[in-house]
Amino acid sequence: MVSRDKAGQPLTPTVFHVLLSLRDGPIHGYAVMKRVEDDSGMSMGPGTIYGALQRLVDAGWVTEDQAGDDDPRRGRVFSMTREGRAALSREAERITRLAESVAVRRMLPDGPRT
């Protein structure tokens, strides 16, 4: 489980994108890598992805299970826990607040001006 003090800290970009990739349900590590690439444009390697997944599993934000018998591919599937989803929401809110604070200072080249 994640300690209370950690719950308020900003997430690393890698952890944020790995959690975001798990939003729609359990997927394999390779699918995590491809989704992170699609979402963020960052090409991360297997070491970074599985390293982050290990941290997340140890923190209780992600669970890992063996793929079912009907899954043609070997290996584990990863899914987000309630704590992980809460951490992702908190981080999304934090990033949104940051973006808003930039917008109100009229520092965005395009987009909304408030």
Next chain:
Amino acid sequence: MKQEARGSSWIRRLSVRLYRLALLRYPGAFRRRYGQEMVDSFTRLLDEAAPRGPLAMASVWLRVALDLACPLPGPVAPSPRQWATTRALSGTLQEAARSLRRSPGFTALIVAVLGVGIALNVTILAVVDAYLVQALPYPESEGLVEVRPAVAAVNTANSDDVFEQAVSWHLFGVTLVGDRPSEVVLGARVTPDFFPVFGAQPALGRAFGDDEDGPSVAVISHGLWARRYGSDPGILGRSIQALSGESEGGRVTFTVIGVLPADFWHVNGTRTSWYPCPRAGPCTWGASGRTHPGTARSVS
């Protein structure tokens, strides 16, 4: 196409081995937990890149090389102190990058030395892999031996002491002529059991019979069939004109009786047409044999 596929497959196998070796830089517990899945992921990246060519495969390697150079991700939500450490590390890397930009000559030298070193290592590993690690690309290849001098194979084959079967061949150049542009290909005259010894059966048509003699019939490679004859299934029975210094008058016409499978490969992979050995002239340029089961290599 066959050579490209063979090359890709070869590069893929070597890449996976190298990556498996590179995983040793991670802690043992992490490797045991995720190592196989990381190898599977790397293999899938390679397989996706392979159809796009060598540059795409190189970009996969660049991606994993950078990945291997980085430490494993830290805590999911670093404390302010850990963030400070990360920023310090990032600052160090940025400073290193700036100093490299300030000395482009030195940087180019380092990149060149690294490039040559990596290329040499990959070449050496490739040669070791091809000649010492990988089995020959034939069924039950452990029983196949090369025989020198080749004439011994012909004699030994008759004795049946060592070999179940022994074959020999003779190489020569053939210029294919006719209704298509002339093309020089490498041909081989072979003794009748040549294809059975190497465990090969034509994908189309048949191999040579015992009664066939001389270059009146030929079996051609899949590559030649695809490239010159457009993979035409009507190739069987077609008469093809060729020029060869090995035949009387220099002109020969042969009938195609078979096409070999795409994965058949013999010695150096450049041979594209095979003809029966003439009885009058033994084929003694090279020879191979398939030994009786259990025959020691030292005996053979």
